[in-house]
Amino acid sequence: MSDDHLASLYAGWTEVVPEAFRMLMPGAASAANPAAPSASAAAPGRAATPFPVAQIGATLGVFDGVLTQLYQSYLPLFAQGKVTAEPFEAMAQTASKAFDAMLLPLQQTPVGLPSADAWPTLSASALPGAAQLQLGIERTFGGLGEAFGLGPARQLQEAWREMLVASVAKQRAQAEYLALVAQAFATGTTTLMRELQAMAARGERVESLLAFIRMWAKAVDAPLHDAMQHGAGLDATAKVIRASTAHRQQVQTLVGIASTALHVPTRDDMSEAFREIQELKRELRRLKRALPAAAQKKLVARKERAA
C-alpha cells in the first residue's frame, strides 16, 4: 500500500498526543497551543526514509514540543517550593468545565436551519442584501427553473440545509463524548493526588517530572476504560457513530443530486453495478460446484497455471 495510506493513521493519532498531555499542564499553559516540534528532533527527510521512520520522527518532534511546554509550565510551581494538590485539582476541573462550556451552545437546537422560511434570514446574515435578492430570484425564476430542469438547485439547497443540521448534531455528539473523556481525566488526576498524598504519608517522594508524567498516564488509564466500557461511554460512542453516519449520508445526498444533474454516474449507480458483478461471480461459483469432480480439477489447474 502507498505510504500516504499508511501514514494517515499517524497523522490522526499523533495530533491527539499534545491534546492529551495538555490536560496535565497547570494554569495558563493548558490554554495555549502545544509547542511546535523543535528542530533538534525534527523528522528525517521523508523521501529518503523507509516507512514509518518519518512518521515516528515527526512523533518525536511533537513529543519534544510537548515535553518542553510541560516542563516550562511546571517551573513556576516547583520554584515555590511546597506543591499541593490544589493546582492539579483546579486543572482537572478547568478541563471538565472547558468541555461543558463547549457543549452549551451545541445543546441548543439550531432552529433556524431546518426551516425553509428561516433560510433567507440565515443567508442574509452571511451576505447583506441577499434575502431580498433571493426572494426576487425565487419569484422571477422559481417556476421557470423547475420547468427547465433547474429543480436540482432547489433540491441542493434543501439537502445543504439538512447537511448543516446533521453537522451540528455530529459536533454535539463529539462534544458529549469528549466531555466524558475530560471527566475521566479529572477522575484520574484526583486519584493521582490521593496516591501522592499516600506516598507522602509513607515518606516516599517523586524526584523527577518525567516520573510524575508516567504516574499520571497510569492514573488516568483506569478511569478512562471505566468510562468508555460502561453505560454512558458506550451510549456516547454509539451516538458519535450514529451522528457521523447521518452526516455522511447527507453529504452523499448532496453529491448524488449534483451528480445526477451533471449526468455523472452516482455512487448508487456504481454500487449497483458492483453488486451485479458480485452476483454473477456467485452464480459462476454455484455452476462450478455443480460440475463433475474431473471438470473441477481442470478448472483449478487452469487457474493455477494462470497464476
Add this chain to the structure above:
Amino acid sequence: MSATGSRSRKAGARAAPASAPAAAAAAPAAAPAAAKPAAALPFAITPDAMLKELAALRDKLAQGAKRLGDFTEDDLAIATTPADEVYREDMVRLYRCRPTDAKRKGIAVLIVYALVGRYQMIDLETDRSFVRKLLAEGIDVYYLDWGNPTQAHRWLTIDDYVSGYLDNCVDVVREREGIEQINLMGICQGGIFSTCYAALFPEKVERLILTVTPIDFHGDIGAQVRGSGYMNLWARSLAPADIDALVDSMGNSPGTSIGFSFLMMNPIGNLAKYSIELLDILDDDQKLLGFLRMERWISDRPNNPGEVVRQWFKDLYQGNKLVKNELVLDGRVVDLKRITMPVLNIYAEGDVVVPNSCSQGMQGRFGSKDYTELGVPGGHIGTFVGGKAQKILAPSIVKWLTERKRSRTPKGA
C-alpha cells in the same frame, strides 16, 4: 489484529525514602486539622533539576531522531521468509513458503489470517517469525494474503470468502500436495472463516487449528474485564439499523477507521507508546527496530468489504449465531457439530481484543471427539511475536500435528 502496544506499566516514581525533614513536612498528620492547610505533595524536584532533566530528555529525543534516520528499507523489511505465489484470484493471493533444510515431516498447513490486518504478522521479523519456526520444524507452510478490497468488492460476503476464495485455495493446496484433506489454521477472524469452512466442507479438512478466535461472541457478557472486549461492547451498543446505515453509507469499512478503532481500545496505552514509552527504547537499536517493524505492520490496515462488516456485526457480535449453529452462509447452516476432525483451540492468556471468555471452553460446541485447548502467554498479537509465546506456540502446534499424523491419503485413492 490490534497490537496496540503494551499498556503503561511503569510505576512512574521511584519510591525513594524521604529525608527526615522532608517526610515530616509532607506527612498529612503534621498539619493541624482545624486550619487544614493544603497538604504538600511529595515532590522533591527543584527547578534546576527539572531543567537538567528536560535538557537530557531533549538530547535523547534528538539522538533518537538521528538514529531513526540511519535505518534503511532492508532494516525495516517485514515478512522476509522466501515464498512463491501459487494462486491468485481478484485481490487474493496464495503463497507457499520455500522449505528450509529441515527434514520435512510431510505435513502441510494452510494459514488463514484475518481481514482486519495483513498476514505479515506471522512473519514479522527473522527471529520472531512464526512461519520460520514452522518451517524449521519441517512443516510445509501455505498462507493467504487477502489483499486490499476496493469499492468494487464491497458486496463480498463471508460466504464469498469461505466458499469462494478459501475453497479455491484449499483445492489448490490439495492438488499441489496430492492429498484429499488439508490442515487448516485460522487466526482471529481467519479462525472464524476456517471454522465455517470446516463445518461446510469437512471432507476437505483433516485437522483444524484455531488461534485467538472468538467462537462465542457473547462469552464476555457478565465477565467484563477492564480494558478488554471493546469491539464486543461497541458492536452490541449499536442498533441493527445503525449498522445498516453505517455499511450503506461507507460501502467498505476503510482500513484507517479500523486502525483507529484498535487505537481507541487502549487510548492511554497508545498515547504512552508514542511518547513516554518511546523514550525508553530510543537508545536501544534492537528494540527500536522491533518497534518500527511492528508499526509498519500495524498501520497497514486493509479495507473490509461492507457486507462482511454487516454480517460480522449483526450475525456474530450481536446475534452470536455461530455458536448457536444459526449462522447461514449462502443458504447453508454452519453447524459446528459437523466439525468432527481433531481441533486445537489456542487462546492468548492476555488477549484484550478477543476476551478469553469468547474463545475458551468450546469443547462441547464442536462435533469433534479430539479437542485440545491451549493457553499461550501474551496478548492478541504477542502470542505470535512475543518472546515467551514464540517458545510455546509453534512447537505446540507441530507436536499436536505430529501426534495426529496419519499416512497421507493420496488424492483420489
